[in-house]
Every structure is written in C-alpha cells, then in structure tokens.
Amino acid sequence: MRKQNKRLIFVLVGLAGVSVAxxxxxxxxxxxxxxxxxPTQVLEGKAPSHGVFRLGGIVEKGSxxxxxxxxxxxxxxxxxxxxxxxxxxxxxxxxQGQGVVVQGRRVGTTTFLASQxxxxxxxxxMPPDVAAELKRSMAAKAKAALS
Numbered sequence: 460m461r462k463q464n465k466r467l468i469f470v471l472v473g474l475a476g477v478s479v480a481x482x483x484x485x486x487x488x489x490x491x492x493x494x495x496x497x498p499t500q501v502l503e504g505k506a507p508s509h510g511v512f513r514l515g516g517i518v519e520k521g522s523x524x525x526x527x528x529x530x531x532x533x534x535x536x537x538x539x540x541x542x543x544x545x546x547x548x549x550x551x552x553x554x555q556g557q558g559v560v561v562q563g564r565r566v567g568t569t570t571f572l573a574s575q576x577x578x579x580x581x582x583x584x585m586p587p588d589v590a591a592e593l594k595r596s597m598a599a600k601a602k603a604a605l606s
Contacts, residue, residue: 493562497536497592501565514541514571515560517593523555534559534571537596543571550578558590 495513496506506512514534522533529546532555543561553559553576563573 495560497596498534498539498541499536499592499596501541501571502539502569506565508565511562511564511574513560513562513577514543514573515558515592516541518553518555518557518559520555534561536592537600541569541571543573545573545576547576549576552578 493511493513494506495515498514498516500506501514506514516534516536519533519535519540522531524531528548529544530549531545532543533540534543535541543563544566545561545563557578560577561571561573562575562577563571566572
C-alpha cells in the first residue's frame with residue numbers, strides 16, 4: 460500500500476470516529492433535555508403526553524397532604540391547577556403559597572407524578588419562567604374580570 464493510501468484511510472477512519480462521537484453526544488443531549496411548562500400549557504396540550512418535563516407554579520394553600528414520604532399537593536398558575544404526587548424528602552423551602560418547579564411525567568389529565576421537587580435559596584425566589592407565566596395568568600384573569 461502506498462503512503463498516500465494509508466493517509467487517506469487514516470483520515471477516513473478519524474472522520475468516522477469523530478462523526479460517531481458527535482452523534483452520541485447529540486443523542487445524549489436530546490434525551491436529557493427537559494422543557495418547562497405551566498399547568499395551563501399542559502392542559503392546553505402544549506406539553507408532551509409521554510416523557511419527562513418540568514411543571515412550575517405556586518403551591519396552592521391548604522393542598523399539601525403528607526402520608527409518610529408520599530406527598531400530594533396542587534400547583535397552580537392562577538388559571539389552572541394540577542395535582543402533584545411525590546414520594547421522597549421535600550426541600551426545606553417547600554411550603555404552600557411558594558413557587559415550585561417539579562420534574563416528572565403526566566399520568567392523567569390533571570395529575571403529575573414528580574420524580575424531583577426543585578427549590579432555590581432566597582425568600583423571594585421564583586424561577587423566571589414561572590414568574591412570567593404567573594404574570595400572564597394574572598393579566599388574563601384581570602381581563603376576564605373586566606369583561
């Protein structure tokens with residue numbers, strides 16, 4: 460085999476290896492990508508019916524029910540609500556009337572099975588997406604009240 464042919468084979472094998480590595484990285488990235496939705500968006504059908512996504516809003520007052528490690532509560536965006544079922548230890552900052560983001564999957568029309576409950580430090584913290592959706596909900600509620 461000539462030296463030129465060996466170089467060509469080496470370059471082609473290298474390109475194939477890089478292509479496979481890029482494909483693996485992009486596939487892993489796509490499978491680990493988790494989108495955020497509000498209860499209104501979920502009920503409007505904008506969220507996936509299967510698969511994992513994040514749901515955010517405010518924990519409704521009086522909706523928290525605990526039974527050992529199993530907790531059931533309701534998250535609202537002031538227009539619509541969804542019932543959340545979570546088994547595990549809740550963050551210390553989790554309480555009614557506070558913003559929360561849960562990650563998991565939808566198991567019914569208005570039911571969500573959470574695998575993770577997310578909270579941040581800071582008394583006034585609310586995820587930007589949750590805050591924006593709540594503003595839209597309050598504006599829509601105010602507009603409906605004026606009509």
